[in-house]
Amino acid sequence: xxxxxxxxxxxxxxxxxxxxxxxxxxxxxxxxxxxxxxxxxxxxxxxxxxxxxxxxxxxxxxxxxxxxxxxxxxxxxxxxxxxxxxxxxxxxxxxxxxxxxxxxxxxxxxxxxxxxxxxxxxxxxxxxxxxxxxxxxxxxxxxxxxxxxxxxxxxxxxxxxxxxxxxxxxxxxxxxxxxxxxxxxxxxxxxxxxxxxxxxxxxxxxxxxxxxxxxxxxxxxxxxxxxxxxxxxxxxxxxxxxxxxxxxxxxxxxxxxxxxxxxxxxxxxxxxxxxxxxxxxxxxxxxxxxxxxxxxxxxxxxxxxxxxxxxxxxxxxxxxxxxxxxxxxxxxxxx
Numbered sequence: 001x002x003x004x005x006x007x008x009x010x011x012x013x014x015x016x017x018x019x020x021x022x023x024x025x026x027x028x029x030x031x032x033x034x035x036x037x038x039x040x041x042x043x044x045x046x047x048x049x050x051x052x053x054x055x056x057x058x059x060x061x062x063x064x065x066x067x068x069x070x071x072x073x074x075x076x077x078x079x080x081x082x083x084x085x086x087x088x089x090x091x092x093x094x095x096x097x098x099x100x101x102x103x104x105x106x107x108x109x110x111x112x113x114x115x116x117x118x119x120x121x122x123x124x125x126x127x128x129x130x131x132x133x134x135x136x137x138x139x140x141x142x143x144x145x146x147x148x149x150x151x152x153x154x155x156x157x158x159x160x161x162x163x164x165x166x167x168x169x170x171x172x173x174x175x176x177x178x179x180x181x182x183x184x185x186x187x188x189x190x191x192x193x194x195x196x197x198x199x200x201x202x203x204x205x206x207x208x209x210x211x212x213x214x215x216x217x218x219x220x221x222x223x224x225x226x227x228x229x230x231x232x233x234x235x236x237x238x239x240x241x242x243x244x245x246x247x248x249x250x251x252x253x254x255x256x257x258x259x260x261x262x263x264x265x266x267x268x269x270x271x272x273x274x275x276x277x278x279x280x281x282x283x284x285x286x287x288x289x290x291x292x293x294x295x296x297x298x299x300x301x302x303x304x305x306x307x308x309x310x311x312x313x314x315x316x317x318x319x320x321x322x323x324x325x326x327x328x329x330x331x332x333x334x335x
Contacts (some may be wrong), residue, residue, distance in 0.1 A: 015039045017299055018102050018112035020090040020245060023048055024285045025276030025292035026118035027074035032296035034081030038303065041110060042078065043102070045089040049120050049277060050285070052136025057145050059286040070285070090119075093245050099271060113306070114271050114299050117245050118292060121277040123237035126160040130210025130217075131235065138217040139210065140234050143167065145284065147174040147234075156220055156230040157200075158207060159185035163236035168200045171234060179228065181220060183207045203228055239281035246274055264298035265291060273299055 017033055019026045022044030033040045050056060050067040057063050062070060075085055089105040099113040123141070125131050131139060139158075140146040147155075155175045157168040159182040168180040179201045187195075187202075195202065205222035210233070212218060219229045243251075243259050252260045252268035258279060265273040275295045276288035283291060 013109060014098075014111045015041045016112065016303055017041075017114045017116060018043065018090075018100070018110050019116045019118060020044075020093075020102075021118035021120060021242075021276070021278070022071065022075065022085065023118060023120055023276055023288060024070070024074070025120075025283075025288040025295075026116065027071070027078060028289040028292035029116050029118065029275060029296035029299070030078045030083045030292075031074070031081070032293050033300060034078050034083040036296075036300045037081075038300060039082075040078075041084045041086055041112075043086045043088055043090050043104065043110075046087060049122065050136070053145075054136075055149075056285050057148070058284050059289075062286075067285070090245060093117075093249060093272075095249075113303060114273070116265070116273045116275060116292075116295055116299065117243070117278060118274070118276045118288075119242040119245065119278050121239045121241045121281060124240050125235070125237050126158075128158075128160075128207055128209060130212055131158075134210055134212065134217055134233075135235075138232050140232065141237060142284070143170050143174065143234070147171060150232045151175060153177075153232055154230055155179070156181060156228065156233040158220070158233060158235045159183045159187075161185075161236040161238055165191050165195065167234055167236050168195060169198050172198050172200060179203050179230075181205070181207055181222075181228065239277070241278050241281070243274075243278050246272070246278070263294065265295035266298060271302075 016038040017040045019030050019042045022042050026042055030040050030042045048067060053067055055064050056067050090102055091105045092103045093115055094101045096111065098111055100115050102110040102112060125135060151174040153175060154177040155171055157164050157180045159180055164180065164185060168178055171178045180195060181203050183206055205224055208221045208223045210217060211221050211227055217231055217233060219227045221227045241258060246259045246267060249269050249272055254260050259267060259274055261267050261274055261279055265275040267274055273295045275291040277283050
């Protein structure tokens, strides 16, 4: 594991790019930028969204790898290219004379020409006893990430968010025994028709708690006392982007409250990019990594244009202060 530090002096605190967040998006951007020989710092608080999960899936060549192992490998890779990893939390980003001023929670300050925010999101879970304790273990979220490992088993879907209907319909690809507990979710006539046609059974009633025995999920208890036996359940959480840094900078958002970017991750604020789950709740690990790569490519291109423009301006300024060559002066011998 690469050790992190936050001991900075003024010279060390100036970077081409500061990346806030060291998940797949932030690390992959840093990897590309480090290989481009840019001076890069990655700041991370060490709170990855997928920390409760024991394995990740759907990432070519990394399928089944523990999420923490991927991050350890990523930090080791970026260190080879001189990228600095700082353990901490970015508290604020402000525009400055030389780009952006980044203030960390411990008081350290960084200066960057460009900023990439890859701070991810947090899953807002319902206040049902047992949900937080089983989250990422036998209470799961993403069918694409976890359903294959529980294929052909009896599955339950907790209807705490509208996305639960789609989740239940989708899970029928992995199991013939899928039930949906609507809980407080209002199902439309069309919802019920689609679920019935797909073979998803409904168990009406409000959920009281998850039943756990021997550190394993055993079922879902309803408020009327019934217990629905299930060893695996799925829940669609409410995704909340960790976008406070982007919001304070005034980045535009869409009608659903998510920060808007172009295909490279460029926000509406000049010099500020965003990548990963902070702008896309559906992005898997492999998707986030690709978003980070695209952002890194675009950021370096913008820095290159700026470097070239500065070099041209300096060359012109230098030429303007040079004395004219004697052969070009009026009345000279070379006339």
